[in-house]
Amino acid sequence: MLRRVLIPFLCLLGLFCTLGAQEAPALKIAALHPVLGDMARALGGSHVQVTDLLKPNGNLHSFEPAPQDIAAAGQARLVLASGKNLEPYLPRLKDALGSRAQIVDLGASIPDVPVAADSAEHDHHDHAEDGSCSHGPNDPHWWHTPANMKRAARALAAVLANMDPAHKEDYAAGLSQWNRKMDRLSAWARTELSGIPEADRILVTGHAAMNHFCREFGFRSISMQGVSREDEGNSAQLAATLKKLREAKVKAVFPEYSSNPKSLNEIAKSLNISVAKPVNTDGLSPDGHDFESMFKQNVQIIKEALSPARKP
Numbered sequence: 001m002l003r004r005v006l007i008p009f010l011c012l013l014g015l016f017c018t019l020g021a022q023e024a025p026a027l028k029i030a031a032l033h034p035v036l037g038d039m040a041r042a043l044g045g046s047h048v049q050v051t052d053l054l055k056p057n058g059n060l061h062s063f064e065p066a067p068q069d070i071a072a073a074g075q076a077r078l079v080l081a082s083g084k085n086l087e088p089y090l091p092r093l094k095d096a097l098g099s100r101a102q103i104v105d106l107g108a109s110i111p112d113v114p115v116a117a118d119s120a121e122h123d124h125h126d127h128a129e130d131g132s133c134s135h136g137p138n139d140p141h142w143w144h145t146p147a148n149m150k151r152a153a154r155a156l157a158a159v160l161a162n163m164d165p166a167h168k169e170d171y172a173a174g175l176s177q178w179n180r181k182m183d184r185l186s187a188w189a190r191t192e193l194s195g196i197p198e199a200d201r202i203l204v205t206g207h208a209a210m211n212h213f214c215r216e217f218g219f220r221s222i223s224m225q226g227v228s229r230e231d232e233g234n235s236a237q238l239a240a241t242l243k244k245l246r247e248a249k250v251k252a253v254f255p256e257y258s259s260n261p262k263s264l265n266e267i268a269k270s271l272n273i274s275v276a277k278p279v280n281t282d283g284l285s286p287d288g289h290d291f292e293s294m295f296k297q298n299v300q301i302i303k304e305a306l307s308p309a310r311k312p
Contacts, residue, residue, distance in 0.1 A: 027164050030076040032087055033060070035143045035283045036106060036152075038290035040080060042181075043157055043174040047167045051076065056289045057258065060282040064089045076101050077163065080156070083107025084140035102163075109155040110148050112138040115208045116221040139211035143283060144298070146182035146189075147216060149291055153178050185292060189299045193217055196306045203302065204245065204253045206264055209281035213298070222250070224263065245271055252276045252305040257285045276305035 026049040031037030037052040044050075053069045054060065065073065073079050074097055081087050083105035094103055114137055142148045157175040161168040201219045203210050208223040224241060245267070253268045255261035257278045268275045279298050280288045288294040 024164075024166070027078065027160070028076040029078045029080060030073040030101070031080045033080075033082050033143070033283065034289040035149075035291050035294065036080040036082065039149065039153055039156060039178070042178050043153060043171055044160060045170065045174060047164060047170060048160070054284070056284050056286045058284055060086065060284060065093055070096050073097060074100055078159065079103045081105050081107070082140065082143070084110070084112070084138065084142060086140045102159075104156070104159055106152040106155055107140065107142055109151045110142040110212075113142075113211045113215050115139050116211055116214070116223070139208050141209040141281060142212050143291065144210060144213040144281075144295070145216040146186040146295070148212060150179050150182045153182075181292070185295055189217060189295070192299050192303050195308065196303065197308065199249070200251050200306050200308075202248055202250045202306075204250055204264075205279065205281065206254075206256050206259055206261075207281070209256070210279070219302075220248075222248075224267065242267065242270070254279045254301070254305065256281045257288075258282075274305065277301045 026047055027044065029037075029040050029044070029048050029050045031040060031050055031052050031054075033054055034052045034056060037050045040048055040050045051072050053065060053072065054063050070093065073093065077100075079093070079097070079101050081090055081103055084107040086107070087093075090103060090105075097103070143152075153175055157171045160171045164171075198218075202222060203214055203219045204222045204224070206223065207225040208221070210219075210223075211221045213219070214221040222241065222244065224238070250271070250273060252274045253264045254276045255264045255278045257280045259278075261275065261278070265275055279301055280294050281298075283289055283291075283294045285294070285297070288297045
């Protein structure tokens with residue numbers, strides 16, 4: 001009789017223990033750039049559930065969360081932002097979310113890099129009605145170097161560990177693995193780009209989006225427009241920039257993915273130089289919206305366009 005009562009009791013006790021040992025629900029995260037979502041998945045693994053609000057083929061500079069995006073962000077406990085004035089809607093988003101989600105500005109952990117003096121943005125800013133610059137004097141596209149991605153990852157890992165201390169060691173392990181990957185990519189890029197002569201290490205793009213990359217890997221950046229693809233310089237400024245390109249004897253111009261290459265094609269034709277394959281400056285190409293694929297695409301394009309021609 002005792003056995004008939006005890007066995008069901010032990011089974012029921014085992015069921016309760018199993019339920020108690022189950023994993024807590026994954027930490028929900030909304031990312032305002034797919035590269036940030038990629039990093040969050042790498043650090044958090046199965047402990048996080050990430051939703052990318054800005055999709056591939058989107059427009060980084062004109063994106064604003066739609067009602068469905070705000071609803072998705074409202075389900076998250078953490079919202080990842082690029083920062084550096086790339087998301088002017090952040091105050092409104094914070095008001096809409098209230099205390100439901102914490103917005104983390106990962107760009108705050110990245111040192112500023114000014115737009116190159118050779119670039120149109122250095123002399124011409126896209127001004128708002130109050131006279132302020134919409135993006136400021138610095139290049140906000142910080143995610144183009146492994147070193148910056150390591151800085152941002154350290155900041156994100158600290159936030160994850162604070163919000164979910166039960167998995168602190170797992171986040172630390174994810175960060176270590178991420179850092180090793182970034183170190184490998186950095187070493188690979190330096191090897192790939194080592195054959196480009198110093199005189200030819202000039203990156204001419206449509207808008208000022210590669211200054212972080214150029215500083216990290218020893219290039220000179222010249223942009224024909226401002227920080228945003230929609231920024232436009234005046235004709236006198238364009239003439240001055242063309243003069244700089246001639247004097248520098250640039251080898252190629254680099255159009256950008258999903259932008260209109262017409263102006264750069266005309267510049268290349270007038271200077272009798274080549275037009276490279278489009279670089280993925282905003283990280284929103286369908287086949288290059290995680291950091292590794294975006295970074296490798298851009299390094300290979302730059303290498304192909306600027307390396308000395310091989311002799312037969």
